[in-house]
Amino acid sequence: MRARQRETAIRAAALRIFRRKGYHAASMQEIADAVGLYKGSLYYYVASKEELLVRLFEGRTEKVLAEVAAAASGAGSPRERLSAMARAYVLGVLRNLDSVHVYLREEHSLPPSALQQVHREQKAMRDHFERVIVEGTSRGDFVQGDPKLAALALLGMCTWVHRWYRPRGRLTESAVADDFAERAVRMLSP
Amino acid sequence: MRARQRETAIRAAALRIFRRKGYHAASMQEIADAVGLYKGSLYYYVASKEELLVRLFEGRTEKVLAEVAAAASGAGSPRERLSAMARAYVLGVLRNLDSVHVYLREEHSLPPSALQQVHREQKAMRDHFERVIVEGTSRGDFVQGDPKLAALALLGMCTWVHRWYRPRGRLTESAVADDFAERAVRMLSP
Numbered sequence A, B: 001m002r003a004r005q006r007e008t009a010i011r012a013a014a015l016r017i018f019r020r021k022g023y024h025a026a027s028m029q030e031i032a033d034a035v036g037l038y039k040g041s042l043y044y045y046v047a048s049k050e051e052l053l054v055r056l057f058e059g060r061t062e063k064v065l066a067e068v069a070a071a072a073s074g075a076g077s078p079r080e081r082l083s084a085m086a087r088a089y090v091l092g093v094l095r096n097l098d099s100v101h102v103y104l105r106e107e108h109s110l111p112p113s114a115l116q117q118v119h120r121e122q123k124a125m126r127d128h129f130e131r132v133i134v135e136g137t138s139r140g141d142f143v144q145g146d147p148k149l150a151a152l153a154l155l156g157m158c159t160w161v162h163r164w165y166r167p168r169g170r171l172t173e174s175a176v177a178d179d180f181a182e183r184a185v186r187m188l189s190p
Helices: A003-021 A028-034 A039-045 A049-057 A062-072 A078-094 A097-109 A112-138 A147-159 A173-188 B003-021 B028-034 B039-045 B049-057 B062-072 B078-094 B097-109 B112-138 B147-159 B173-188
Strands: none
Touching: A003 A028, A003 A039, A003 A049, A003 A097, A028 A039, A028 A049, A049 A097, A049 A112, A062 A078, A062 A112, A078 A097, A078 A112, A078 A147, A078 A173, A097 A112, A112 A147, A147 A173, A147 B147, A147 B173, A173 B147, A173 B173, B003 B028, B003 B039, B003 B049, B003 B097, B028 B039, B028 B049, B049 B097, B049 B112, B062 B078, B062 B112, B078 B097, B078 B112, B078 B147, B078 B173, B097 B112, B112 B147, B147 B173
């Protein structure tokens, strides 16, 4: 197996084990076992369990952040754009259930520099939503109110899907994303 | 110090330390230090760290569940009741920020019987919201839609306040609860 493939396999195994047992309860031995490596060989790829956690967080939100940014500055009314943003965000959560779980649960285990990066990404996400909410409110498309609270309410509703969504349940990812996009707009409609 | 007071102090210290470091990273030694006990004496009050976690979870949602149940079966229209329920729920979260944090983060650390109890309480909470949403929908007060998704959207929005609310920030608990109660109703309004 090539080094790149092995690194991918290590990250996937770590994510799975962190999700199931929690970061602190997981051991490097288990991760090594899961990818068929000796523990000593695992350290060739990654210096520590903490580094592994940091790597799992790296770039996690880049893709969905880019999609939300594109929807925010796209064509269409603020309502249409907000709907597209909520949809992209919910799909981003639903397609990465394990990593969202670990991400939200293990923030406190991150070293300070990685945590700062996480907070920067979260702020960038809120800013996109706030900007479109402010624009829509000034045009009279959205109800008057605190745009920060509106963005937090909306992101809370959408992020929370990671707690209850079951991949092989009665609802497809698209059905949930469509439903929540509609709710997001309705929550702000006068 | 009497035994009851000491047990309360132990629970408070455990909650604080679990919140800051996470359950797995916290040690019984730290908890003993925080309440001025020898570690051996701490074991007189609690058999293990796991038992301490279970005790922290016990009865946590009873109070807010009773308040939400009372609002659900109170007088007034479904809109008024849903608003009161959302308000009670948000206040319950805001007044117990540390325990909500630990509760949501450490679910996976609970033994099976305690976890079942947590799931029963969560289901009871969802059921209260669903029932009032179904009633309001059948009267035409609320928009048509999946009542389960509506309850999950609403509870997600309201639970998420524990991630961003700052006790000495610009918003009082009441201001957030009022704002979110209004949003909850608007999200369901035709």
